[in-house]
Amino acid sequence: MTALPPDLTQSAIDTEIAKAQAAAHAGDHPPRDFPPYRGSALRHPTHPLIPVRDPEAVELTGPAFGVTDVTDLDRDLTRHHAGEPLGERITVTGRVLDRRGRPVRGQLVEIWQANASGRYAHQRDQHPAPLDPNFTGFGRCLTDDEGRYSFTTIRPGAYPWRNHTNAWRPAHIHFSLFGEAFTQRLVTQMYFPGDPLLPLDPILQSVTDPAARDRLVAAYDHGLSVPEWSLGYRWDIVLDGPAATWAENEEDDR
Amino acid sequence: MSPAPTPSHTVGPFFGYALPFTGGADVAPPHHPDTLTLRGRVLDGDGQPVPDAIVETWQPAPDGSRTGAPGSMRRDAVTGRVVGRHGADFTGFGRVATDADGHWLVRTLPPGGVPYVCVAVFARGLLHHLYTRAYLVDDPDDALLAALPPRRRATLLARPEPGTPRVHRFDVRLQGAGETVFLEFP
Numbered sequence: 001m002t003a004l005p006p007d008l009t010q011s012a013i014d015t016e017i018a019k020a021q022a023a024a025h026a027g028d029h030p031p032r033d034f035p036p037y038r039g040s041a042l043r044h045p046t047h048p049l050i051p052v053r054d055p056e057a058v059e060l061t062g063p064a065f066g067v068t069d070v071t072d073l074d075r076d077l078t079r080h081h082a083g084e085p086l087g088e089r090i091t092v093t094g095r096v097l098d099r100r101g102r103p104v105r106g107q108l109v110e111i112w113q114a115n116a117s118g119r120y121a122h123q124r125d126q127h128p129a130p131l132d133p134n135f136t137g138f139g140r141c142l143t144d145d146e147g148r149y150s151f152t153t154i155r156p157g158a159y160p161w162r163n164h165t166n167a168w169r170p171a172h173i174h175f176s177l178f179g180e181a182f183t184q185r186l187v188t189q190m191y192f193p194g195d196p197l198l199p200l201d202p203i204l205q206s207v208t209d210p211a212a213r214d215r216l217v218a219a220y221d222h223g224l225s226v227p228e229w230s231l232g233y234r235w236d237i238v239l240d241g242p243a244a245t246w247a248e249n250e251e252d253d254r
Numbered sequence: 255m256s257p258a259p260t261p262s263h264t265v266g267p268f269f270g271y272a273l274p275f276t277g278g279a280d281v282a283p284p285h286h287p288d289t290l291t292l293r294g295r296v297l298d299g300d301g302q303p304v305p306d307a308i309v310e311t312w313q314p315a316p317d318g319s320r321t322g323a324p325g326s327m328r329r330d331a332v333t334g335r336v337v338g339r340h341g342a343d344f345t346g347f348g349r350v351a352t353d354a355d356g357h358w359l360v361r362t363l364p365p366g367g368v369p370y371v372c373v374a375v376f377a378r379g380l381l382h383h384l385y386t387r388a389y390l391v392d393d394p395d396d397a398l399l400a401a402l403p404p405r406r407r408a409t410l411l412a413r414p415e416p417g418t419p420r421v422h423r424f425d426v427r428l429q430g431a432g433e434t435v436f437l438e439f440p
């Protein structure tokens with residue numbers, strides 16, 4: 001493993017984050033070029049994206065998923081092995097809406113995460129924290145008629161990464177979502193409220209608008225906690241992007 | 255009042271046990287005579303392979319239908335394992351991770367009514383996925399192609415490989431020389 005530059009400290013990255021945020025245009029999504037996140041340097045396009053406004057574009061439709069793609073067990077990540085995983089059992093639930101506020105029905109939600117110790121079941125994760133033989137950390141479900149999804153899992157641990165010296169990712173769950181159109185595809189990460197690592201993380205901070213960043217942090221919801229069983233978190237998701245089923249005479253009101 | 259969108263984030267490096275699924279590359283039914291292979295590499299700004307990207311494809315069925323069909327990740331009821339498509343319905347959706355050399359491949363059928371397959375690219379280091387199109391035919395009537403200067407337009411053409419007309423090559427260059435044209439849908 002190559003050594004990190006000795007001066008690449010958290011405070012150096014904090015300064016870079018402040019500078020990059022000040023320079024960025026406010027937007028819902030992160031700029032693809034965000035220097036404090038070193039991995040973005042060679043992986044962002046330099047040409048502007050080409051806007052496609054063709055109402056016949058295939059991207060305004062999208063793939064379908066159904067009951068054959070998901071089993072009932074998939075949504076409970078604590079039941080994928082013979083034993084119970086270690087960690088704090090949680091439920092995570094919320095609604096998926098499109099940007100017009102309509103529920104996204106019958107669509108696929110996939111999640112993946114580290115175990116309670118902050119280790120992924122992936123051979124390239126060499127963080128010397130224990131693997132859990134009773135936890136893989138991958139789940140799927142379909143949204144219901146109100147756009148709701150729900151998972152039972154364990155709270156993931158924070159983990160180190162080599163973006164800079166002493167870099168730690170805040171605890172997070174990776175989410176992948178489909179809407180009714182390919183344009184609405186979303187891959188993102190959900191964070192936990194009150195995590196002291198949130199302001200230090202160049203990936204979360206790549207979302208330069210503070211209000212948009214807040215939308216990536218779930219809310220603890222005591223009403224969702226199950227007595228003597230699990231703690232509840234609520235996280236609603238709004239998919240960006242247009243769809244073919246939006247009638248042409250309906251002006252997009254964004 | 256419209257709700258504000260949830261921001262995108264990178265897919266990160268560790269999606270490999272979660273997102274790829276058995277048969278993800280096999281959009282065409284097995285042994286279908288019209289099968290074409292779409293293959294290529296994902297390359298970074300130094301021209302180096304991106305080994306931790308995931309490529310998704312979406313397209314109409316050969317008859318032009320755009321509804322897709324469930325069952326891309328069809329499950330075995332006993333074991334819960336993904337057993338792949340049954341082949342009688344065309345789901346239109348492909349998903350495949352790049353290999354250590356940045357290479358990916360899907361086997362599919364020609365899209366009906368349009369000359370292109372829709373492509374989305376996700377990767378570690380890419381904070382927001384990218385859309386592009388793999389044009390199987392250089393269609394002079396296509397509005398997107400027509401609006402691009404020749405050198406940029408060429409990045410969208412998935413040309414048949416010499417001697418193998420049913421294998422189309424589509425490299426995705428995220429940055430730099432020959433950078434692929436990426437799309438947005440306002």
Ligand SMILES: [Fe+2]
Pocket residue numbers: 114169172174266268
């Ligand atoms: Fe992660």
